[in-house]
Amino acid sequence: MDTPELGVREAELIAARRANLAALRSAGADPYAVTRYEVTAHAAELQRRFADLPAGGEADDRFSVAGRLMLLRGQGNVAFADLWDESGKIQLFFKSDVVGKERLKAFQKHVDRGDLLGARGRIVRTKLGELSLLVEHYEVLCKSLLPLPDKWHGLVDMERRYRQRYLDLTVNPAVREIFLLRSRIIAEMRRFLDARGFVEVETPVLINIAGGATARPFQTHHNALDLQLNLRIATELYLKRLVVGGIERVYEIGRIFRNEGIDTKHNPEFSMLELYAAYWSYEEMAQFTEELFVHLVGMVTGGKDRIDYGGRSLHFARPFKRVRYLDALRERGGYARADLLSPAGAERIAISLGIPKPPSHAHALDKIFEAVVEPHLADPTFVMDIPVLLSPLAKRRADDPELTERYELFIANMEACNAFSELNDPDDQRGRFEEQAHDRASGDAETPPPDWDFVTALEVGMPPTAGIGIGIDRLVMLLTDQQSIRDVILFPLQRPL
């Protein structure tokens, strides 16, 4: 961002802080020269440890804390300040006869809200019951030169919250909580997978053929090779190559890029967990999915099996509800299999539902399901046995080859994951790629070009395998009760100013 032109008033606010910076420097305490501070406790730790300290009580141990000053309450010969570190808040209590008259005066004159401060002293609880560090010594660790947003309302403007997330995180503790929880959720997923023998790998982001999903890729160029490249739209085809290579349980948590629209559930770059387990069918994968989701719900709720999302209570009780894809459409809309599985029939139903001219059979079927069934899928529900025409990489059911061994898990009317028994018949895979190539040739830009090397890998032989993809951002939305994907992505895409 270019240096913005400042209003007169804002320039004055900054000048006042720069004057305080100069005063600190001339007193030999240049905050920008500080290289370290011995932190011996975090706020939350002290709050826990001294939870039983009575009002008016004092502890003997001395602690050093460091963090940002978010609230200053000065008085003549005494002062209070709220200091926030990553863990939470602790009040600092300055008394002139403890910290020294001159040091208190210097604090009141030259330290600003927003400055980073290190403070050492004993823990006390004030008469009014607030646990506090009675400051014996303090040090300004960094000067904040810009005025902070409103101490009460915080930063509300959505645009600034996304563009200047550092400010959002600084003044809105609830936002910081969401992102810390996101980090814990992902760490817990890794622990869960590692404990079950899954191997984490990294597959390429820059690839020639962006397959494994239907989406427009971002395009880029490699100069030295003079090569057009795409950013990946899925990790699927590379992870399955690794199963071919003998890595029986493999996963990747990685960024995926899709050149599509932006809304409350879509960001052009997003995070996905994909994992593959050799010798599992989609049945084992469904069990595994339940276990993982229940585990994560328990983690964020402290052992409960319900979460609140958007004002609704969602129940994560095993076994999750199950419904077969075609049964759901019959029960909810009275539609017959023969109609749904024929291009003309599906188009007729789509039009009767007011869906504008679907470009393909698959598109029509997808839209019908979205309109008829999805609104009813609040509690976690597996939608099983999805037609092969929607599932180019899934294995057919042996007893019903028009359907696949595939399920999607819906939670809060959102697709939370997509899993199937992986197609490992190279001839079937080649045939489906050929069909896709035909679609692509007739103008469908979202269908990827065939990845023939993947077919070669299947010819080497992939064991029977089940795989799953879980959108991490949406999972975090569910677990943190956020209605917009931008509120679980630290730096969501914004137009440059």
Add this chain to the structure above:
RNA sequence: GCGCCCUUAGCUCAGUCGGUAGAGCACCGGCCUUUUAAGCCGUGGGUCCUGGGUUCGAGUCCCAGAGGGCGCACCA
């Protein structure tokens, strides 16, 4: 890409029928030894998103543009 809405002080927001711009907090000066958005007294602070237009006169009405939010379309 389409539709609706938003943009006023550092922050959060008012601004009536078109008549020279308001509050709270923050900041600055003063008082205060137990505050919790501390309190009290006082001072200062504006490219009303940008550019046009209508009008004697525009924060306000009209047009165009920028950025953002929500919905639709696309998608996960």
